Amino acid sequence: MTESWVNSAERIGADLHLELSGPGGRRAALIRALREAVRSGRLAAGTRLPPYRSLAADLGVARNTVADAYAELVAEGWLTARQGSGTRVAERAEPLRHAVRVPRKAPRQAPPPAPPRARGPRHDLGQGTPDASAFPRTAWAASYRRALQAAPTEAFGPGDPAGRLELREALTEYLARARGVRTEPGRIVICSGFAHALRLLFGQRGQGDTGGGVLRGPLAVEAYGLGFHRDLLTAAGVRTVPLPLDEHGARVDRLGRERAVLLTPAHQFPTGGPLHAERRAAVIDWARARGAVVLEDDYDGEFRYDRKPVGAVQGLDPERVIHIGSVSKSLSPALRLGWMVLPERYVDAVLAAKGEREAWASVLDQLALADFVVCGSYDRHVRRMRQRYRRRRDRLVEALAERAPHVEVTGVAAGLHAVLRLPPGTERSAVKAAAWHGIALDGLAEFRHPAAEEQAADGLVVGYATPSEHAYGAALEALCAVLPPG
Structure with a gap:
C-alpha cells in the first residue's frame, strides 16, 4: 500500500x-x-x-x-x-533538471568535468581509531574550563619538557591503579603519542637531532606490527629484527644480542592476544641478563571484553621497561597526548632529546587531561566505550557467523579490531573488492615485517570502533558482501 x-x-x-x-x-x-x-x-x-x-x-x-x-x-x-x-x-x-543544449557550430570543447567524488570511503573499517562521534565533549569542556580557571600564571609561560606536574601526578595514580605500573611523577615524560616517543628514544636522521637518540639498535620487534613504526625506525638508522608469533604472543625465546625489544604485550597488534605470563617473565630475564630494555606499547590496554585485566609488563621490573601509552585510542588521536614511564637512568637523556621547551603537547590540554582523570571522567568514558565496543564486536561476530561462517574471527577478546582469517590466496582479491565497494580496511599482509620467517597467512584487519553508531550496520552489510566464498 x-x-x-x-x-x-x-x-x-x-x-x-x-x-x-x-x-x-x-x-x-x-x-x-x-x-x-x-x-x-x-x-x-x-x-x-x-x-x-x-x-x-x-x-x-x-x-x-x-x-x-x-x-x-x-x-x-x-x-x-x-x-x-x-x-x-x-x-x-x-541536480540535473534539463539537458544541456550544445550549439551546432560550437567550437571544440573540453570534455565535461567528472561528477564530484565522495570524500573518503563510504564505510570506514580501518583499524587504529576510536569512534570520533563518541568523544565526551561535555565532560572534556567541563574539565578544560576547570583547568583553565585553576591554572597558575606560570602555566602560560614556556612549558616544562617533562610535562605538567599535575598530569604526571594524575597518571602516576591512574596507571598504578588501572595498569599495575610502578612509577612516580619524576619518571614520567609527556609526549604527543607513540611515534613521538620513538623519535625521542631513537632520534631521526635529517630532523636536527644531535645525539642520535637515547637508545640504539638493533631492535627486536614482533613479526606483525605497524609499518609506519618500522619506517620511522629505519629513518633513524635502527635495524629491526622480527620475532615470530604464535598463540602465546611473541617468541621471546628467539631474542639474541639485540639491545632492546618492542612488544605489544597487552594485546598483540594486529593478530590479537596477550603475551603469555611465562614469556613476560622470560623477556624480563633476558633484559636483565643482556643489560637491555623492553619497550612496552600499551596501545589499547583499557579495552578488554572476555578476559581478566592484564597488567603492564613494566610492573615486573620498572628499571628494565619503558612503558608507553596515549589517549589516541581511549579518547581521540586529535589530542596528541601520550606518556613515557621511564627507568630512572633514561629520564635525563630523554629530556635532553626533547629540548628545554615543550614543543609538542599543549600545556592547556595537559591540564585538562589531568582534571579529566582526577575527577573520574576518564574512567567513566573508558567503561562506557568498553561496553559500546563490545557490542560492536559481538555484532561483527554474529554477522560473520550468519553470512560468512567459513571466516574465522580472531583477536577479539580485547582491543578495537578483529582479524578475519581468509582461505589461502584470497586476501589480495578481498582487499581489492572492499576498495571497489568503498570499504576502508587493511589486509593482514600490510603489517608483516619484510624479513619475517613464517609464511604469511591470509586475513583482513577490520576496525569495528571507527564508524559512528548509525553507520555501523551498513558497514557490516557491505563487509559481508565482499568476503570471499567458502
Missing part, C-alpha cells in the same frame, strides 16, 4: 511529500523516496532531516527502519550525520 507523509516546515524548513511504495519493504521504500528527493532537488544540500522518532511516527514505521535508512544514505554519501547537528543532506552537485 502506498503511504505518504507531509513534513512540517518547522522540522526541515519546507514541505516534502514522500511516497513509500514499491518492492523490498518499508526500509527500501524510504531509502528510495529520500534518495529521489535529494536527486531531484526537492531536498536541498544542508537541509536538516527530522529525528528518527519524529519521522517514524509520521510515517507509521519502526524507529529502527528510519535509523537504518538514514545510515544507508549516510554511507552512500547522500546524507551526513554529526553529533549536535543532526542528519542533513550532503553537499552534492546541483
Whole structure:
C-alpha cells in the first residue's frame, strides 16, 4: 500500500511529500523516496532531516527502519550525520533538471568535468581509531574550563619538557591503579603519542637531532606490527629484527644480542592476544641478563571484553621497561597526548632529546587531561566505550557467523579490531573488492615485517570502533558482501 507523509516546515524548513511504495519493504521504500528527493532537488544540500522518532511516527514505521535508512544514505554519501547537528543532506552537485543544449557550430570543447567524488570511503573499517562521534565533549569542556580557571600564571609561560606536574601526578595514580605500573611523577615524560616517543628514544636522521637518540639498535620487534613504526625506525638508522608469533604472543625465546625489544604485550597488534605470563617473565630475564630494555606499547590496554585485566609488563621490573601509552585510542588521536614511564637512568637523556621547551603537547590540554582523570571522567568514558565496543564486536561476530561462517574471527577478546582469517590466496582479491565497494580496511599482509620467517597467512584487519553508531550496520552489510566464498 502506498503511504505518504507531509513534513512540517518547522522540522526541515519546507514541505516534502514522500511516497513509500514499491518492492523490498518499508526500509527500501524510504531509502528510495529520500534518495529521489535529494536527486531531484526537492531536498536541498544542508537541509536538516527530522529525528528518527519524529519521522517514524509520521510515517507509521519502526524507529529502527528510519535509523537504518538514514545510515544507508549516510554511507552512500547522500546524507551526513554529526553529533549536535543532526542528519542533513550532503553537499552534492546541483541536480540535473534539463539537458544541456550544445550549439551546432560550437567550437571544440573540453570534455565535461567528472561528477564530484565522495570524500573518503563510504564505510570506514580501518583499524587504529576510536569512534570520533563518541568523544565526551561535555565532560572534556567541563574539565578544560576547570583547568583553565585553576591554572597558575606560570602555566602560560614556556612549558616544562617533562610535562605538567599535575598530569604526571594524575597518571602516576591512574596507571598504578588501572595498569599495575610502578612509577612516580619524576619518571614520567609527556609526549604527543607513540611515534613521538620513538623519535625521542631513537632520534631521526635529517630532523636536527644531535645525539642520535637515547637508545640504539638493533631492535627486536614482533613479526606483525605497524609499518609506519618500522619506517620511522629505519629513518633513524635502527635495524629491526622480527620475532615470530604464535598463540602465546611473541617468541621471546628467539631474542639474541639485540639491545632492546618492542612488544605489544597487552594485546598483540594486529593478530590479537596477550603475551603469555611465562614469556613476560622470560623477556624480563633476558633484559636483565643482556643489560637491555623492553619497550612496552600499551596501545589499547583499557579495552578488554572476555578476559581478566592484564597488567603492564613494566610492573615486573620498572628499571628494565619503558612503558608507553596515549589517549589516541581511549579518547581521540586529535589530542596528541601520550606518556613515557621511564627507568630512572633514561629520564635525563630523554629530556635532553626533547629540548628545554615543550614543543609538542599543549600545556592547556595537559591540564585538562589531568582534571579529566582526577575527577573520574576518564574512567567513566573508558567503561562506557568498553561496553559500546563490545557490542560492536559481538555484532561483527554474529554477522560473520550468519553470512560468512567459513571466516574465522580472531583477536577479539580485547582491543578495537578483529582479524578475519581468509582461505589461502584470497586476501589480495578481498582487499581489492572492499576498495571497489568503498570499504576502508587493511589486509593482514600490510603489517608483516619484510624479513619475517613464517609464511604469511591470509586475513583482513577490520576496525569495528571507527564508524559512528548509525553507520555501523551498513558497514557490516557491505563487509559481508565482499568476503570471499567458502
